[in-house]
Amino acid sequence: MSLLYHTLSSLAVILVLPLFFFYCIINGKKTRGLGHHFGYVPSVNREEGRPLVWVQALSFGEVNAAAPVLRRLHEDRPDLDIVVSVTTDSGYDGARRQMPFARQIFFAPIDCWPFLNLALARIRPDLYVLTDTGFWPGMIYLLKARGIPQVLFNGRLSEKSLKCYGFVKPWVRGLLNRFDLICMQSEAGRQAMVSLGAEPEKLRVVGDTKYDGLKPVGEPEGFRLREALRIPASHPVWVAGSTHPGEEAIVLDAYEQLRARFPKLTLVLAPRRLERVGEVMKLIEARGLDAMRKSELKPDDSHGRDVIVLDTMGELAKLYAVGDVTFVGRSLVAPGGGHSLIEPAAQGKVVLHGPFVENVQHSADELGALGIAIEVADADTMAKRITELFEEDTLHAKLTEKAVTLVKEKKGASREMAGLILRALENYTNPIK
Numbered sequence: 379m380s381l382l383y384h385t386l387s388s389l390a391v392i393l394v395l396p397l398f399f400f401y402c403i404i405n406g407k408k409t410r411g412l413g414h415h416f417g418y419v420p421s422v423n424r425e426e427g428r429p430l431v432w433v434q435a436l437s438f439g440e441v442n443a444a445a446p447v448l449r450r451l452h453e454d455r456p457d458l459d460i461v462v463s464v465t466t467d468s469g470y471d472g473a474r475r476q477m478p479f480a481r482q483i484f485f486a487p488i489d490c491w492p493f494l495n496l497a498l499a500r501i502r503p504d505l506y507v508l509t510d511t512g513f514w515p516g517m518i519y520l521l522k523a524r525g526i527p528q529v530l531f532n533g534r535l536s537e538k539s540l541k542c543y544g545f546v547k548p549w550v551r552g553l554l555n556r557f558d559l560i561c562m563q564s565e566a567g568r569q570a571m572v573s574l575g576a577e578p579e580k581l582r583v584v585g586d587t588k589y590d591g592l593k594p595v596g597e598p599e600g601f602r603l604r605e606a607l608r609i610p611a612s613h614p615v616w617v618a619g620s621t622h623p624g625e626e627a628i629v630l631d632a633y634e635q636l637r638a639r640f641p642k643l644t645l646v647l648a649p650r651r652l653e654r655v656g657e658v659m660k661l662i663e664a665r666g667l668d669a670m671r672k673s674e675l676k677p678d679d680s681h682g683r684d685v686i687v688l689d690t691m692g693e694l695a696k697l698y699a700v701g702d703v704t705f706v707g708r709s710l711v712a713p714g715g716g717h718s719l720i721e722p723a724a725q726g727k728v729v730l731h732g733p734f735v736e737n738v739q740h741s742a743d744e745l746g747a748l749g750i751a752i753e754v755a756d757a758d759t760m761a762k763r764i765t766e767l768f769e770e771d772t773l774h775a776k777l778t779e780k781a782v783t784l785v786k787e788k789k790g791a792s793r794e795m796a797g798l799i800l801r802a803l804e805n806y807t808n809p810i811k
Contacts, residue, residue, distance in 0.1 A: 410470070410485075411470070416493050418500075419482070419485075422461060429459070430458075430481075430502065431461070431503065432463065432503035432507070436512045439510075441469050441472040443586070444462070444507075460477075462477055462483045462484075463483075468691070470485065494520050505529065505802055505803055506521050507799060518557075529557065529558060531561040531799075532561065533562040533563065534567050536736040537739070540573070555576060560581050567583075585790070585791035589724070590790070590793075594725055603697060603699060607644075610681075615644050615646060615702050616643060616705070618648065618707065619698065619717075619721075620649075622649075622707050627661065628756060628760070629645070629760070630662065647687050650717070662685050669683060670685075673690055698724075701727055703767050704727045704729045710732030712734055719731060720741055723745055725781075727781060728778070730754050745784070748784060750784065
């Protein structure tokens with residue numbers, strides 16, 4: 379199977395490579411680290427006695443999950459070399475900010491034998507760690523053939539993915555059992571892996587390491603964040619984060635309903651992709667609302683805007699602390715999938731989301747059972763639920779307390795995961811390959 383995969387992927391690359399290259403040049407996308415995709419990743423000057431761990435984190439969310447684990451690894455084992463590969467620009471930028479201790483940060487090579495082979499020759503890892511469940515078959519086959527142990531952590535499986543994998547179960551089973559250890563976020567995830575044929579003794583339920591990377595914003599910092607947004611103290615705030623096309627219109631419909639009852643309400647709107655900020659600004663201005671990009675707010679701009687559009691990277695997780703209520707996107711419009719609900723929960727906030735949250739279903743169910751997460755289907759239900767929260771102060775305060783308590787109880791997965799990674803290195807004998 380591995381030979382067939384490598385052969386087919388190599389043939390596909392021969393056909394696709396010229397198109398991919400010209401696409402990058404013409405559109406200006408993927409040009410940063412272009413050579414990395416073809417295996418020319420930064421080499422590491424290996425020192426004898428220093429093991430090296432290669433961690434693959436797909437995008438910004440996976441980087442956030444990996445960061446607390448890798449920080450603990452670095453603290454516990456400063457003699458350990460860590461390199462991190464990512465797939466997206468947001469992941470790369472996030473890794474550069476959060477992982478200054480990493481020996482190298484680069485873009486993952488295309489999952490094709492010649493590129494993978496070159497990358498492995500330049501890195502020579504002693505352990506490969508994959509976050510989430512974005513399987514790269516070619517890499518998995520090559521690592522196993524070279525005798526390099528591989529670990530998966532923060533694993534999760536949506537119902538959709540489980541069904542798709544079910545159609546090629548024998549192949550998936552072979553991939554899963556090439557891992558030395560598979561760490562899942564939940565018991566349901568562990569059972570899903572067993573149903574796909576993973577060997578039970580290789581499975582662990584560790585929890586979600588993202589909780590360890592979340593730090594509640596204190597009152598002084600919260601005040602400074604609100605001040606930076608030029609929102610007067612008397613104005614209630616709704617933060618709608620990580621929105622995707624089609625969702626901003628629904629959020630704005632709900633906002634206009636809410637303004638009839640709460641005329642001072644300020645909406646902080648954060649599109650998931652910064653390149654859509656101009657499009658979102660036009661949508662807001664077409665409704666006659668007073669809107670401003672965060673980067674353009676001036677020190678004397680203190681009267682309070684109707685809508686503030688977040689056009690800066692890496693600030694949303696903290697800015698949830700400014701909201702009296704929050705919403706997380708990629709959940710209102712099919713197929714959706716959802717983004718992190720625990721980021722606003724970590725700031726003690728009630729979070730609204732749409733019905734399409736299969737990528738974060740475990741979090742939605744867990745937070746929903748406590749009333750911290752509330753599912754809404756459209757602008758009307760969104761406006762209704764926010765009105766209830768604003769008018770029922772006692773309920774709102776209880777839910778806030780539950781959110782803070784839950785996040786505190788969930789911390790600790792990073793410590794356990796770091797320990798498991800170190801144990802996977804115990805059989806390491808010769809760090810120079």
